[in-house]
Amino acid sequence: MPATIESLRLRARVISSLAHPSRLLIVEALEQGEKTVTELTEIVGSDISTVSRHLGVLRNAGIIGIRREANRVLHRLLTPCLTEFLQCVEKVVSETCGVCDESKN
Numbered sequence: 001m002p003a004t005i006e007s008l009r010l011r012a013r014v015i016s017s018l019a020h021p022s023r024l025l026i027v028e029a030l031e032q033g034e035k036t037v038t039e040l041t042e043i044v045g046s047d048i049s050t051v052s053r054h055l056g057v058l059r060n061a062g063i064i065g066i067r068r069e070a071n072r073v074l075h076r077l078l079t080p081c082l083t084e085f086l087q088c089v090e091k092v093v094s095e096t097c098g099v100c101d102e103s104k105n
Helices: 005-017 021-031 037-044 048-060 082-095 097-103
Strands: 064-069 072-077
Touching: 005 048, 021 037, 021 048, 021 064, 021 072, 021 082, 037 048, 037 072, 048 064, 082 097
Parallel strands: none
Antiparallel strands: 064 072
16 A cells, blocks of 8 residues: 555654754664763763754654653653664665765765
C-alpha cells in the first residue's frame, strides 16, 4: 500500500528534526542512556538554552521523551530503532565519500 501524503509529511518531519549536528550528537548520547540537560550541554558544547531548543525539536518529533526523578528531568531516547537508521546513513556517507569529494570540485 503506497504511503499517503500525510504519512510522508510526518516522516519528513521526523527526518528533518535530525538535520542538525548537535541533535545527532544528542541522539548518540542518549543511545547510551538517560541524561540531564546539563550533561547534554557539556557533551554538545553549547549553552543550555540552545541545547534545550534542540531537545524541544527532538521531543516534538517523538524521538525523545522525559522522565522526572525528584527535581531532575532526564531525557531519553524513545526510538531505539533510530540507531539502525543512523547506521544506514553512516554507510551511505562512507560509501559515497569519493562522490562527495568530487562534487566539491
